[in-house]
Amino acid sequence: MEGRRVRESMSELSEFALPIDANTLGNLLGGRIMHLVDLAAATAAMRHSRCPVVTASVDSMTFLNPIRIGQLVTLKASVNRVFRTSMEVGVKVFVEDLHTGEVRHTNSSYLTFVALADDGKPRPVPPVVPESAAEQRRWEEAGERRKQRLEARARMQLRERTEE
Numbered sequence: 234m235e236g237r238r239v240r241e242s243m244s245e246l247s248e249f250a251l252p253i254d255a256n257t258l259g260n261l262l263g264g265r266i267m268h269l270v271d272l273a274a275a276t277a278a279m280r281h282s283r284c285p286v287v288t289a290s291v292d293s294m295t296f297l298n299p300i301r302i303g304q305l306v307t308l309k310a311s312v313n314r315v316f317r318t319s320m321e322v323g324v325k326v327f328v329e330d331l332h333t334g335e336v337r338h339t340n341s342s343y344l345t346f347v348a349l350a351d352d353g354k355p356r357p358v359p360p361v362v363p364e365s366a367a368e369q370r371r372w373e374e375a376g377e378r379r380k381q382r383l384e385a386r387a388r389m390q391l392r393e394r395t396e397e
């Protein structure tokens with residue numbers, strides 16, 4: 234399968250933080266940010282694989298800065314690495330104060346998506362071709378993260394079997 238460059242599937246999503254999504258402190262709900270992260274990442278994964286995908290896992294999320302209602306949230310997602318039927322997507326979230334122009338990084342996350350064939354089974358995805366030094370670094374680091382995810386999955390499956 235011919236590889237596709239990282240920049241061919243990058244996705245960007247911007248949205249105003251609206252009062253309907255506020256917590257009681259007047260900040261954007263963490264759950265809303267998680268939803269946007271999933272959408273931005275799924276867009277990059279589908280753009281890369283050109284087929285339906287499901288979220289297999291989401292790595293931990295740390296929120297560094299609050300997003301105030303009225304500020305602009307922007308998410309940037311790109312495919313870091315393809316394994317066989319799965320791919321790791323990295324998402325960076327920024328908040329922009331449109332009055333001052335200040336932009337701050339609020340959080341980053343890694344998600345794994347699995348591409349599905351018409352029968353609902355996982356199907357192979359074209360490799361991703363890292364070009365820049367940063368893309369190459371992310372590609373390499375994704376291998377280590379995958380190991381940890383699959384170990385966590387195996388532990389969970391074992392726990393389920395022993396609790397049955």
Ligand SMILES: CC(C)(COP(=O)(O)OP(=O)(O)OC[C@H]1O[C@@H](n2cnc3c(N)ncnc32)[C@H](O)[C@@H]1OP(=O)(O)O)[C@@H](O)C(=O)NCCC(=O)NCCS
Nearest residue numbers: 286287288289290316317318319320345347355382383386
């Ligand atoms: C994700 C899912 C398709 C995996 O199916 P499966 O029959 O277990 O298939 P496999 O074990 O062959 O795994 C398929 C790929 O996913 C990877 N994978 C599965 N679970 C994973 C996890 N928790 N984290 C990272 N990768 C995972 C496997 O390593 C494999 O990758 P590879 O082909 O690149 O080596 C299946 O568990 C599922 O449908 N889960 C529910 C997804 C969902 O509903 N998401 C929320 C809404 S989109």
